Amino acid sequence: MSEHDHHHHDHDHSELSETELRVRALESILTEKGYVEAAALDAIVQAYETKIGPHNGARVVAKAWTDPAFKQALLEDASKAVGTLGHVSRVGDHLVAIENTPGRHNMVVCTLCSCYPWEMLGLPPVWYKASPYRSRAVKDPRGVLADFGVSLPKETEIRVWDSTAETRFLVLPMRPAGTEGWSEEQLAELVTRDSMIGTGFPKAPGAPS
């Protein structure tokens, strides 16, 4: 390659990484072959950015905290129960809700890849998909919780759910004390993403958001 070519190459692509170039090339190939509409790819990204997220799961949890019949239905068949809520309708067939109690804490992982209840919680955070969490959650869940600044009484049973199939797990955390009489909307504000994965607790009432 001559100096000139080299310079030219750098000038064209200096702002793009090898990965970015590869992604662009693949996108060109797929659209040119007529496999996908370019606008449809934009629309997928937009749908993920706007339509899914932990606010969906938080509404489900808040409803379960205030409506005992819904809570029972949720624990029996979460897909069916969530399907009855008009505002959260994107749930698939295989959602399972698991309840934290004073004696038992639930935590969800996917050791093999990154299975996660997208419809309830949005796309998973990087840590959930990364090796430290996937390797340690099943062997040393208390150590993992410590990484999140979470500690549980040493006699509390910790149940780790490894998402090895198409079932998806949503943790139903315990309702924080001091929230008697709160509305569903107020309660939903306390429900964090991590509390529905089992690596955190809901916010305490009055805590900074």
Add this chain to the structure above:
Amino acid sequence: MNGVHDMGGMDGFGKVEPEPNEPMFHQEWESRVLAMVRAMGAAGAFNIDASRFYRETLPPQVYLSSSYYRKWLLGLEALLLDKGYISKDDVAAGHSVAPAKALKHGKFSTADIERIMVRGKFGRTAPAAAKFKAGDRVRAKNVHPATHTRLPRYVRGHVGVVERDHGCHVFPDTAANDAGEHPQWLYTVVFDGRELWGPDSDPTIKVSIDAFEPYLEAI
């Protein structure tokens, strides 16, 4: 396959590092990769099990050193090349230079977005009665298929208890290889932490997997 993706119980990866206020995507290209995978899957180029298998078969050193969406990109490229949807010449040119191959569900368009925002259905009619029921003690088989499986290594050979029956589901082990859905009963099986990690491990830990019936044997 006994790949590095099967990392339950491995040591040495360090602390979990949550990122406060993490963005949905760290770089724009990540969102394009997600969209291409979802679109090509929905168009019928592959199923979810095949897409997982192609990420698992990345060389171990590549798997461990690539970011999540980089793995998705490499897996997608390999899968589309293998199935003949793209060619090496296309990739080298960075443009389509070879003819297209027909997709099972046709071109993915904006009209298909709603369909992919609801999860697929994996439940199937049962071909036979369930072998196990809640409360049964079972052993996870000591098997080591070189192909795709969802039976993690850390439970193989260990005894657990069936807790829930999820009905019959598509069997990933065959679906991943285009060998058919072969629906199988799916159970949540719970293992005591000491059964998995030894008598000196924390006695308060229980770990469950969702296990397809062929992964289990009666004891």
